[in-house]
Amino acid sequence: MxxxxxxxxxxxxxxxxxxxxxxxxxxxxxxxxxxxxxxxxxxxxxxxxxxxxxxxxxxxxxxxxxxxxxxxxxxxxxxxxxxxxxxxxxxxxxxxxxxxxxxxxxxxxxxxxxxxxxxxxxxxxxxxxxxxxxxxxxxxxxxxxxxxxxxxxxxxxxxxxxxxxxxxxxxxxxxxxxxxxxxxxxxxxxxxxxxxxxxxxxxxxxxxxxxxxxxxxxxxxxxxxxxxxxxxxxxxxxxxxxxxxxxxxxxxxDPRRSIRLYQADALVKSYNFKLSEFEFNEGFLDLEMDPKYVAALKSDLFPLNINTATYDELIRVPGIGPISAKRIISKRRKSRINSLDELKGMGVWVKRAGKFLYIDGYQSNLDNFQ
Ligand code: SF4
Structure with a gap:
């Protein structure tokens, strides 16, 4: 017993x-x-x-x-x-x-x-x-x-x-x-x-x-x-x-496969991603990069104007999540966004997001951004 x-x-x-x-x-x-x-x-x-x-x-x-x-x-x-x-x-x-x-x-x-x-x-x-x-x-x-x-x-x-x-x-x-x-x-x-x-x-x-x-x-x-x-x-x-x-x-x-699936699942659940937005290689997600970043590299949507992009567009930018997208929209109701530093203060991962954005005609070059 x-x-x-x-x-x-x-x-x-x-x-x-x-x-x-x-x-x-x-x-x-x-x-x-x-x-x-x-x-x-x-x-x-x-x-x-x-x-x-x-x-x-x-x-x-x-x-x-x-x-x-x-x-x-x-x-x-x-x-x-x-x-x-x-x-x-x-x-x-x-x-x-x-x-x-x-x-x-x-x-x-x-x-x-x-x-x-x-x-x-x-x-x-x-x-x-x-x-x-x-x-x-x-x-x-x-x-x-x-x-x-x-x-x-x-x-x-x-x-x-x-x-x-x-x-x-x-x-x-x-x-x-x-x-x-x-x-x-x-x-x-x-x-x-x-x-x-x-x-x-x-x-x-x-x-x-x-x-x-x-x-x-x-x-x-x-x-x-x-x-x-x-x-x-x-x-x-x-x-x-x-x-x-x-x-x-x-x-x-490969243990990274489940991690990529968790990331893709979050995009479907919380970012309203459609299956057609993901990039697959013979049916599989890229193991090296997260699926949102891979999708953004292939998308025609970018670069986006930070002062006119919709919420749905903003959350598709790598480095911007639902919370920071809401902060951007809320800020724009009061005044325009003029710099990358402002985005940093709103929780945007600027180094990641920068190459997918421009501020009123000026495409950000973040190679030197700290
Ligand atoms: S997965 Fe569940 S149902 Fe299947 S063998 Fe294991 S315990 Fe039984």
């Missing part, structure tokens, strides 16, 4: 591939207490208890630590036991929220019932009213999804791949359109009907490099997810060739 701390260590190690932060969680983990990871929330790092209910899985996702084909210690915590550990961490102020997931133990709904029971105990029996991010297992029934949403701040289903063919190449037990996309649509419908449920909406996660999909295919899917399903956040987990999995010999992707 494994002692609880050891069980928690195994289950929190298994949870590390479910991301709740842009940066590498692993480095920020508190090694003395299993399951504590840091997430970014409104610009702050917040400690969360991130754990799986179980690592027993009947699915056979070829890249996954918990793949049914892999041999290792399989364990499961009872909902009561898990909720007790969480409350202990919470009351001692080690964590400020819960990120709960599980492998699919036997039957999808049986496992999901147990996850929902953990959250029900916390909300109803223990009176916990803090943050809960609950994973919805692919294939979960609509009734259970609704119950999960009634109890959680955020829910998510990992989409894993950009296409149905991609998922079929990785798993023989999960159906992309039925088990994942259909469930994501249900979440949106339930949320649209009652926005008080899961106030933080739904997020999702891709595994990058486990299957031969291009960045272009991934970004096409992401654009669709934001547009049609109102996804709040997308995470990218870089494929790792784990020992004992069917993909243990597959080469891992």
């Amino acid at each position: 494994l002692e609880r701390k050891r069980k928690l260590q195994i289950l929190s190690d298994s949870a590390q591939f479910d991301l709740c932060d842009y940066s590498a969680d692993e480095k920020q983990r508190n090694v003395n207490l299993p399951g504590i990871y840091y997430s970014s929330m409104k610009g702050c790092k917040v400690p969360l208890f991130k754990v799986l209910l179980s690592n027993k899985c009947y699915n056979d996702c070829k890249y996954c630590l918990n793949c049914s084909k892999r041999e290792f210690t399989r364990i499961e915590l009872e909902p009561d036991e898990l909720s007790k550990v969480f409350m202990d961490y919470y009351e001692k102020r080690y964590v400020k929220g819960l990120f709960l997931s599980s492998a699919t133990i036997d039957d999808v709904d049986n496992t999901m019932e147990k996850l929902v029971e953990v959250v029900r105990i916390l909300r109803h029996d223990k009176g916990y009213d803090g943050y809960i991010h609950l994973k919805i297992l692919p294939g979960t029934s609509k009734e259970l999804i609704k119950r999960a949403m009634e109890l959680s701040n955020r829910v998510s289903i990992n989409i894993e791949t950009a296409t149905a063919d991609g998922l079929s190449a990785l798993s023989s037990t999960k159906d992309y359109k039925i088990d994942i996309i259909r469930r994501m649509k249900w979440i949106k419908k339930i949320h649209d009907k009652n926005p008080d449920l899961t106030p933080s909406g739904q997020s999702t996660q891709f595994i990058v490099g486990a299957v031969e999909e291009t960045d272009q295919e991934i970004l096409k899917r992401i654009s669709w997810l934001y547009d049609k399903l109102n996804i709040k956040r997308t995470y990218f987990s870089s494929f790792q060739a784990l020992d004992g999995t069917p993909l243990e010999d597959k080469p891992e992707p």
